[in-house]
Amino acid sequence: MKWFLVAFCIIWVNCLDLEDNEDQLGDGIPELYDGDMLLTPEQKRILSLDGKDFWRVAYGHLVQRWPHNTVIYVFGAGSKHGLTKDEKNKVRAAMDYIESKTCVKYRPRQGQKDEDHVMIRRGSPGCWTNVGRGRYARLNLGEEKCFKHGAIVHELLHILGFAHTHQAPNRDDYIDINWGNVNKSAKNAFKKLPSEHWTMLGLPYDYDSVMHFSRKALSKNGEDTIVPQKKGVNIGFRQELSELDIKRINKYYNCPNV
Numbered sequence: 735m736k737w738f739l740v741a742f743c744i745i746w747v748n749c750l751d752l753e754d755n756e757d758q759l760g761d762g763i764p765e766l767y768d769g770d771m772l773l774t775p776e777q778k779r780i781l782s783l784d785g786k787d788f789w790r791v792a793y794g795h796l797v798q799r800w801p802h803n804t805v806i807y808v809f810g811a812g813s814k815h816g817l818t819k820d821e822k823n824k825v826r827a828a829m830d831y832i833e834s835k836t837c838v839k840y841r842p843r844q845g846q847k848d849e850d851h852v853m854i855r856r857g858s859p860g861c862w863t864n865v866g867r868g869r870y871a872r873l874n875l876g877e878e879k880c881f882k883h884g885a886i887v888h889e890l891l892h893i894l895g896f897a898h899t900h901q902a903p904n905r906d907d908y909i910d911i912n913w914g915n916v917n918k919s920a921k922n923a924f925k926k927l928p929s930e931h932w933t934m935l936g937l938p939y940d941y942d943s944v945m946h947f948s949r950k951a952l953s954k955n956g957e958d959t960i961v962p963q964k965k966g967v968n969i970g971f972r973q974e975l976s977e978l979d980i981k982r983i984n985k986y987y988n989c990p991n992v
């Protein structure tokens with residue numbers, strides 16, 4: 735659902751594979767939802783149905799889980815799309831971190847048989863990504879800020895199939911949205927998801943999530959756009975997964991001993 739999406743979030747393929755990918759990926763800034771989420775044509779088609787079925791989509795057939803809990807990746811290459819060694823190390827460190835907390839694994843693409851994979855690259859401004867598994871998914875890390883540990887973890891969770899916390903159907907019990915402070919072009923990023931199409935996976939609202947927007951996210955005037963109802967709570971800018979993030983990933987991917 736176009737209103738749902740947001741606000742916010744490798745390499746040993748042969749050269750021919752990579753060139754094929756680059757041709758299909760193209761350049762420039764794609765149409766994003768919620769600031770950092772890029773939809774496939776099929777996702778857009780479904781979401782254009784007035785938004786219905788999004789979360790069935792998000793947790794169902796459209797935003798698909800990665801088989802065998804394994805995300806397949808390839809790093810972009812060349813002067814335009816390539817990451818430096820240090821940048822690759824930061825991405826791999828974020829992957830290692832998620833692996834250490836969950837049963838999710840990351841492995842490099844091993845050729846054309848790995849049709850579904852995500853290309854992690856530079857190339858366009860901003861930090862953004864597809865949501866869930868896809869044949870030519872992209873994770874664009876186009877600026878230095880994108881290489882902060884928490885920013886990479888955030889985008890990697892989108893690739894796993896997760897969206898932003900502040901749009902949960904029960905969010906009105908936990909946060910207030912100051913609509914008057916929201917950048918006009920970003921209002922869709924703050925719309926609430928319908929309960930019939932959202933699953934909390936049996937877990938409570940999570941102020942501490944790495945997927946939660948900050949107080950002044952997408953503000954037009956520097957004032958708060960999101961205000962926690964609970965006193966003393968900080969939101970956004972997390973560098974680590976919360977305990978509930980870890981549970982959410984492990985539940986969604988049917989990890990053992992959850």
Ligand SMILES: [Zn+2]
Nearest residue numbers: 741742743770
């Ligand atoms: Zn995001």
